[in-house]
Amino acid sequence: MDFSYSDEQRMLKDMVDRVVADQYSFEQREKIIKSDTGYSPEVWSQFAELGLLAVPFSEAAGGFNGGGAELMVVAEGFGRGLVVEPYLSTVVLAGTFLDAALGDDAKADALEPIISGEQKYALACYEPNGRYDPFWIETTAKKDGDSYVLSGKKAVVLGGDSADRLLVIARSSGDNPGKNGLSAFLVDGNADGVSRDGYTTFDGHRAAEIVLDNVKVGADALVGEEGGAAAPLQYALDRGIIALCAEAAGAMEVACDLTLDYIKERKQFGVPIGSFQALQHRMVDMRISLEKVRSLALWAACSLDAPDAERRQRLAAAKAMVSKAGRHVAEEAIQLFGGMGMMDESSISHYAKRIVLIDHYLGDGNYHTDRLIDLLVEENAAA
């Protein structure tokens, strides 16, 4: 057992920390969020130059062959800086899906535009009626000669507003909800019949509601096997969860640090408010919540190759813990800052928003608790 970073992981961490420190002051971030695109093309090409856009991909795909730990290192750094670039949507979700779904030659071609930073992708999976269930797919893919016709609605598609290409999950057969009969298609973001309604999210990212109205695509748009999208989808979502949990850990770390600094400096009744024991224990409880998330995020990150039941358990546990412990840290941080914690101009409020809203991506605490209950039921049936 060895919990220390390898030399390469340490270099990766230093590199991420450096870009974030250089490019991501509070003011720079505000500017980026308010810009038309909602991300910075300069920062994005810097990510590309540094190789960050290749971290989780296999060598065959032209990637770094990074595992969960490398993804965690990157995402934690992004969490500390509240980075809003579409890394999760492009690299972690759409990118790793392509990596998992395609053969060696095809994946190198497919991932080149992502790794080089030329194009941004978005995974158009979740639907308005499906809430957090990725296998709730009402969107249909109907075969029409050599082509497919896609129709349906996609909800809160991360990065969907500006993505050059959409990786659309559609049902080519099988009953909804279910994993059978799901297929994936790469669709041009501006293809005929695609309409996108983009918006800023509460935590400063971008997303879109997407309607596919008889979108006609060629057979070459199909990614991997027809009906075989469920496995690469799970592969991508697992990595997405690792990234989100690590990001939460990074953001929570900064939220705890900022709060600690604040209660040491802020004086009321002639003394720093951090000298009140009532607040000292609250601060300690925040740190305990942070340690819980760090531990489970790490455990999940190191379990991507574990046997199925273990992997599922650790991913669900980490995300469920982020829901609970993250909210705790966010609420307490605001409370200990008093009125200042409520201010848009205080960075703490932006950390609090990101930490709380991470719960609303890729399944919330309830959803993942239900997954843990599934495992319990399976275990019970096997016993």
Place this chain on the structure above:
Amino acid sequence: MDIQYNEAELAFRDEVRAFVAEKLPKEISDKVKSSEHVSPEDMITWQRALYEKGWLAINWPEKHGGPGWSPIQKHIFEEETAEAGAPRILPFGLNMVAPVIIKFGTQEQKDYYLPRILKSEDWWAQGYSEPGAGSDLASLKCRAERDGDHYIVNGQKTWTTLGQHANMIFVLVRTDTTVKKQEGISFLLVDMENTPGVTVRPLITLDGAHEVNEVFFDNVKVPVENLVGEENKGWTCAKYLLTFERTGIAGVGISKAALEHLKQIARNEQAEGKPLIEHPRVAERLVELELELMAVEMTNLRVVSAAEAGGVPGAESSFLKVMGTEVRQKISDLYRELAGPYALPFPDLDVGEDAFGPEFSASASSTYFNLRKLSIFGGSNEIQKNIISKAILGL
């Protein structure tokens, strides 16, 4: 012991219900119930309707225009109006500065300000907090120096709720710097509109709303007639006002309406093929909140009926503040949770709604984050617990 309302109380409740049914415009109550933005005009519309009925100034003595209600009647009124989705009564004039003027003001001040407050002619703001004086209010620095018939005010107030609409502000100012901090404070009324040197700057909160402000005073000349009570005795006024700030602090009616809103959402919204209320975890949360709220409701009634019997709610109101605000915050947390992925779109405040996902989801995250304020203002919950531990537990 009888925990039911008696016949007279029930009759009063019916009277309130009938009035609300007739006079509260549906477009206003709809906004309140779905946590949408309520405009200043909406608030004033409702206040005028209450004024015409003689039910606006429920905490005032009858001779100044109060309805002469018992504590239980006031409680019934607050519950019924909140549950029906009435906008909140702006407290700054009616429930803050007015009681202070009634208790400590001159006859001229009463004659001039009280009718204007009743008719919603003035919009008052509360100028207590400063950047350096929040929980430790008595350390305030905003300075007022006597110069002939005027005070010259210099300094800053902050977190001033809805100060952008206000034309009047009551401020705590320091008039003596040489004595103990509580003893050099005075209570001044400032005309924000017609006095040069007052500047209001918006503060945007984390939900993107403009609800609070900074107010700067730069050599502002305030006539001495605007002093309430004696010079350097302002702390007495300030503390007296706080006892009124705590009326209705439990917010039981508002919480009930908010919980009812959630139940409706849970019944109407489908997720994964069935209504949210059929998801066991949602049902469990609803029930949990219900029992918490029942505890607040009955505690509130116990305090109210003690007041009816002549006891004065003192430190007990600190229990109500903590319990009431915690449950309201938890309700808003479930609201955000119910919105699911649609908690994410940032509502376009200019449009007043967002077009993404089910309609109810538009205000979910903003309500959750906005209501963090409940445990911070009105004496933070930590300060309330300090009061309880000292005044009730003797620690």
